[in-house]
Amino acid sequence: MDVKKFIERGFDIVAVEDLDKLQGMRDQIYRKAADLMGGTNQDAEDFMNNFHRQELRGPALNTMRMDLIRYCSEEMDIGQTIFDAFSDQLIGLLGPDVVVQKTTNLVIQQPGDPDQVPTHRDSPLNSPFEIVCWIPLVNIYGTKGMYILDRDKTDVALNMMKSSESGYDKHAKLTETEGHILEMPFGHALFFWPGLVHSVGINVEQETRWALNIRYKNLFAPAGAKGQSEFFKVLQLSPLTKMALEFEKEVYA
Amino acid sequence: MKAFYACLDCAFVKYAPQPLQHLAVANKAAKQGGEVSFYTLEDFETLSYQGAAKHKLAERPAVNGLIFFTLRQFFYGSLHLEFLNSILEQGYEVHFAREDVSIHNKEELDQIFPMIYSSYQLMHRDEPREYWRPVWDSLDDIPDSKDPKVEE
Numbered sequence: 091m092d093v094k095k096f097i098e099r100g101f102d103i104v105a106v107e108d109l110d111k112l113q114g115m116r117d118q119i120y121r122k123a124a125d126l127m128g129g130t131n132q133d134a135e136d137f138m139n140n141f142h143r144q145e146l147r148g149p150a151l152n153t154m155r156m157d158l159i160r161y162c163s164e165e166m167d168i169g170q171t172i173f174d175a176f177s178d179q180l181i182g183l184l185g186p187d188v189v190v191q192k193t194t195n196l197v198i199q200q201p202g203d204p205d206q207v208p209t210h211r212d213s214p215l216n217s218p219f220e221i222v223c224w225i226p227l228v229n230i231y232g233t234k235g236m237y238i239l240d241r242d243k244t245d246v247a248l249n250m251m252k253s254s255e256s257g258y259d260k261h262a263k264l265t266e267t268e269g270h271i272l273e274m275p276f277g278h279a280l281f282f283w284p285g286l287v288h289s290v291g292i293n294v295e296q297e298t299r300w301a302l303n304i305r306y307k308n309l310f311a312p313a314g315a316k317g318q319s320e321f322f323k324v325l326q327l328s329p330l331t332k333m334a335l336e337f338e339k340e341v342y343a
Numbered sequence: 344m345k346a347f348y349a350c351l352d353c354a355f356v357k358y359a360p361q362p363l364q365h366l367a368v369a370n371k372a373a374k375q376g377g378e379v380s381f382y383t384l385e386d387f388e389t390l391s392y393q394g395a396a397k398h399k400l401a402e403r404p405a406v407n408g409l410i411f412f413t414l415r416q417f418f419y420g421s422l423h424l425e426f427l428n429s430i431l432e433q434g435y436e437v438h439f440a441r442e443d444v445s446i447h448n449k450e451e452l453d454q455i456f457p458m459i460y461s462s463y464q465l466m467h468r469d470e471p472r473e474y475w476r477p478v479w480d481s482l483d484d485i486p487d488s489k490d491p492k493v494e495e
Contacts, residue, residue, distance in 0.1 A: 189461075
């Protein structure tokens with residue numbers, strides 16, 4: 091990761107060194123999804139890109155997505171897999187005492203689907219000390235991705251939002267017109283600061299987007315309104331922190 | 344089917360009303376393959392030492408464990424790790440509905456201690472008594488958002 095670029099813009103796109111880690115993770119999600127759909131003979135990429143051909147919409151799509159999120163969060167250790175794949179970058183930004191979001195989010199954005207997350211920023215509801223890791227499971231380009239504003243443009247958008255009752259619409263429009271359009275093949279991760287404004291438009295490409303998002307934070311950094319033990323679990327501790335916690339445990343026991 | 348005793352958080356009732364806490368605790372009980380048999384609530388005077396919960400525990404209730412609404416109930420006054428240990432030593436499971444955390448034995452308590460400890464430290468460091476005041480003040484049409492004594 092180019093840390094200077096990350097700090098200037100608030101985001102950076104990084105290629106994974108060990109693609110097998112992400113491929114294994116994608117295959118496992120694909121097998122579960124295919125199972126939920128009653129089986130398939132497609133490969134993972136074909137299945138995901140052409141998922142809209144299954145014509146699953148509305149509540150049925152949401153139920154399947156929630157089943158997959160439960161599977162990813164409870165049966166797979168996705169937070170650990172992504173951390174292992176990008177540990178140098180994450181430890182470089184967060185330090186060695188790391189917590190990870192308990193739930194892994196999965197978004198399936200089919201072509202033409204008008205149901206999308208509105209333009210927003212994650213922080214201040216989330217802690218500004220988090221880093222968001224956005225991992226596409228398919229190749230991302232054009233409207234199949236999302237728009238993200240850098241730090242300077244985020245400031246402009248937030249000023250617009252405050253200025254009048256039409257401010258929300260103006261800042262959403264700015265995000266679509268001025269936002270960075272993601273072009274990233276599978277095997278890359280977008281790391282972004284949660285204070286950045288980002289949005290998803292209608293996917294007008296001919297393929298479905300599948301993407302995971304999960305958040306990491308230093309154990310002792312402020313937790314934001316979502317709460318430390320409500321939102322995070324411990325991923326790894328430094329040897330010194332382990333030693334100090336043993337000492338503290340005796341103090342309170 | 345397992346049975347649990349619910350310990351709701353009276354300090355949090357303003358933000359999570361009692362019926363909502365009952366729903367969350369019942370959901371946690373169902374996730375553990377059980378249901379709630381009865382419940383208790385601390386008095387404000389006993390919050391810092393969990394007197395009501397300790398009194399109930401002394402009766403040796405015929406349940407598999409206790410479900411607290413939140414981990415924070417062990418943070419009022421101090422970090423009450425000793426009480427948490429003592430519940431486990433008596434053979435009861437401990438669950439927390441808000442955090443969706445379960446502790447079945449002392450080994451699991453050791454494992455989750457870093458999260459308990461950091462949550463306690465962050466609560467004291469980052470959440471001042473008037474944690475929600477910035478929200479109230481930015482929406483200044485809420486009646487109790489401004490202290491009349493400090494208004495000019």
